[in-house]
Structure formats: structure tokens, C-alpha cells
Amino acid sequence: MIHVQNLTKDYGDRRAIDGISFHISEGEIVGFLGPNGAGKTTTIRILTCYMPATSGTATVGGHDVFTESMAVRRIIGYLPENVPIYPQMRVREYLHFRGKLHGLDRSARQAAIRRVAELCWLGDFIDRPIYQLSKGMRQRVGLADALLHDPKVLILDEPTVGLDPTQIRETRNLIKELAKRHTVMLSSHILPEVEATCQRTIIIAGGRIAASGSPDELKERIRGGSRLIVEMTGPAPEVTSAIESITGVKNVQATSSNGWNRLIVETTRERDPREDIFRVAANRNWTLRELRPEVASLEEFFIQITAQQATGQRAAGRGREVA
Numbered sequence: 236m237i238h239v240q241n242l243t244k245d246y247g248d249r250r251a252i253d254g255i256s257f258h259i260s261e262g263e264i265v266g267f268l269g270p271n272g273a274g275k276t277t278t279i280r281i282l283t284c285y286m287p288a289t290s291g292t293a294t295v296g297g298h299d300v301f302t303e304s305m306a307v308r309r310i311i312g313y314l315p316e317n318v319p320i321y322p323q324m325r326v327r328e329y330l331h332f333r334g335k336l337h338g339l340d341r342s343a344r345q346a347a348i349r350r351v352a353e354l355c356w357l358g359d360f361i362d363r364p365i366y367q368l369s370k371g372m373r374q375r376v377g378l379a380d381a382l383l384h385d386p387k388v389l390i391l392d393e394p395t396v397g398l399d400p401t402q403i404r405e406t407r408n409l410i411k412e413l414a415k416r417h418t419v420m421l422s423s424h425i426l427p428e429v430e431a432t433c434q435r436t437i438i439i440a441g442g443r444i445a446a447s448g449s450p451d452e453l454k455e456r457i458r459g460g461s462r463l464i465v466e467m468t469g470p471a472p473e474v475t476s477a478i479e480s481i482t483g484v485k486n487v488q489a490t491s492s493n494g495w496n497r498l499i500v501e502t503t504r505e506r507d508p509r510e511d512i513f514r515v516a517a518n519r520n521w522t523l524r525e526l527r528p529e530v531a532s533l534e535e536f537f538i539q540i541t542a543q544q545a546t547g548q549r550a551a552g553r554g555r556e557v558a
């Protein structure tokens with residue numbers, strides 16, 4: 236549904252995104268995760284036809300964002316980072332105004348407004364002036380606006396920034412609800428945000444794609460060539476040397492207490508030695524009561540990536556001096 240190939244954007248001599256490629260299939264709900272300044276908004280603004288890229292291609296629903304922007308805008312609902320809303324207007328008035336921009340006639344607008352008001356739980360707020368609404372309510376009005384023309388694709392730029400915890404939960408539930416009928420791409424600089432809402436995450440840092448996959452796949456990747464926790468009985472030196480001689484094992488650290496050996500087994504990326512560990516235990520008649528990968532933390536991975544981005548940028552001499 237969204238295809239991005241080698242997309243690059245320069246602001247003057249500052250490269251904001253650097254040859255990024257990814258795709259999002261119909262029906263997916265994908266998190267676009269990255270620290271501040273990673274290039275999320277830049278990418279989103281190109282996809283939503285608000286500005287051109289310097290090079291590369293992007294299509295949405297098969298339409299090129301550069302040459303077929305009208306067609307792209309028809310199938311995209313976009314919630315910008317800062318919802319531009321007119322404080323003096325009433326919500327209903329604002330939605331009529333936005334509906335006109337989409338070319339909907341009066342009765343189509345009325346039907347559309349009824350539909351989005353229900354979807355986004357606008358309730359009684361619909362006849363209030365916008366300046367009276369909380370940040371969370373305004374965000375819902377922004378979503379209602381994005382949904383007016385019943386787009387296939389929703390692109391949401393940091394949809395929960397500035398909301399309190401209750402509003403964050405409500406907004407997440409709403410997004411999950413919307414994801415049943417729409418393809419959703421949402422950006423965030425907060426890992427738990429995408430973990431809570433998305434099936435798949437694309438991590439962007441320093442204008443490049445750092446990783447992509449489901450939370451489980453990402454954890455697998457981080458763990459790749461990492462460590463296993465093993466607990467078994469048997470004479471400690473023999474257990475250690477038996478495990479060490481298995482192909483795919485790099486290193487074993489053992490501690491023993493009450494007849495149990497607890498082993499931290501470092502493995503290579505190429506081969507998972509878990510089945511062989513089980514067989515060694517069975518052949519020697521050593522009881523195995525635990526054999527599991529050490530739990531990888533996505534949080535740590537994300538912090539690493541963020542740190543790499545910061546040092547990378549200093550090294551490249553384009554640190555974030557404030558203009």
C-alpha cells in the first residue's frame with residue numbers, strides 16, 4: 236500500500252533522510268519509531284504530498300506522490316504533528332469546512348460528519364468551540380478530520396504527544412479500532428507506544444532505516460548470536476566442557492549450587508545449539524530444567540540506536556547546533 240524506495244531529502248546542506256526504503260502492506264498497522272530529529276516528519280510530509288523529496292520514489296496505493304498527488308490525497312488521511320485547528324470555530328463547523336476542501340457536498344458532509352463523530356467519540360463536543368477543548372479532544376477532532384473522506388490509509392505523526400495517560404490510552408484504543416478498517420502508519424519517538432499499538436515497527440535513526448520487523452522479530456535480531464540460560468545437573472567441569480564442545484557455542488560460564496549448574500551459554504549467530512544441548516543432557520542422563528534465550532530488551536536496543544545516532548552525527552560534523 237505504501238512503497239518507499241531510496242528516498243532522500245536535503246534541507247539546504249542538511250540531509251534529513253538518506254536513501255530510505257520500506258513498504259507497508261494493505262491492512263497493516265506499522266509504527267515508525269525514531270528519536271527526535273530522526274526524519275519521521277520529513278518522511279511523512281513527503282508521503283502526504285506536502286513537500287517533494289530530493290531524490291527517490293514513493294507511491295501510496297500505486298499512485299506516485301510526486302506526479303499523482305490528487306489521487307494520493309484522496310486515499311490518505313493525515314494527522315499532522317501539530318493539528319492546525321481554528322480555535323474560534325465549532326467542531327461541526329470546522330469539519331464542514333474541511334469536508335468542503337475534500338469536495339464533499341452538503342449532504343455527503345453531514346453523513347461523513349455523523350460517521351466520524353461516532354468513530355472518534357466526539358459526542359456533545361461537536362457543538363463546542365474548539366478553544367474550549369482539551370488537547371486530547373483536539374487530537375480526536377484531528378483524527379475525525381483525517382477520516383472525513385474515508386481514506387484507505389491513515390498516517391499519524393506522533394498522535395499521542397502532549398496527552399495525559401488516560402488520553403493516551405483512549406487514543407491508542409481508537410487507533411487500534413481504526414486499524415481494523417484502515418492501513419495505519421504512525422510515528423513515535425517512544426518505544427512502548429509502538430509496542431502497544433503496532434504489529435510491525437520500522438526504526439529510523441539519523442535519517443536511515445536501522446531495523447524493521449515485529450516486536451518478536453526485532454528481539455530475535457538483537458539476540459542474534461547472543462546468550463542462552465541453561466540449568467542442569469551433572470558434574471560441573473564435565474557439563475561445561477560437554478556444552479563448550481557443541482558447534483554454535485562460543486563460551487560457557489557456569490555457577491553451581493544445590494546440585495544444579497546454571498550456565499550462561501554464549502552462542503554464535505550462525506547456529507542455534509539448543510537441540511544439541513538437550514541431546515547432550517539426555518545422553519549423559521543429566522536432568523535439564525531450563526533452556527531458554529536470555530530475554531532481549533527492545534528498550535536497550537532502541538537506546539543503543541539512539542546513542543549511535545547522536546555519536547554518528549557528531550562524527551559527521553553535523554551535530555544539532557541550534558540555528
Ligand SMILES: Nc1ncnc2c1ncn2[C@@H]1O[C@H](COP(=O)(O)OP(=O)(O)O)[C@@H](O)[C@H]1O
Pocket residue numbers: 246249250251269270271272273274275276277278
Ligand atoms: N524545514 C526544515 N529546515 C531545515 N532542517 C529541517 C527542517 N525540518 C526538519 N529539519 C531537520 O531534519 C531532520 C529531521 O527532522 P524531522 O523529520 O522533523 O524529524 P522527526 O520528525 O523524526 O523528529 C532534523 O535534523 C531536523 O532538524
Ligand SMILES: [Mg+2]
Pocket residue numbers: 275276277316392393
Ligand atoms: Mg516529527
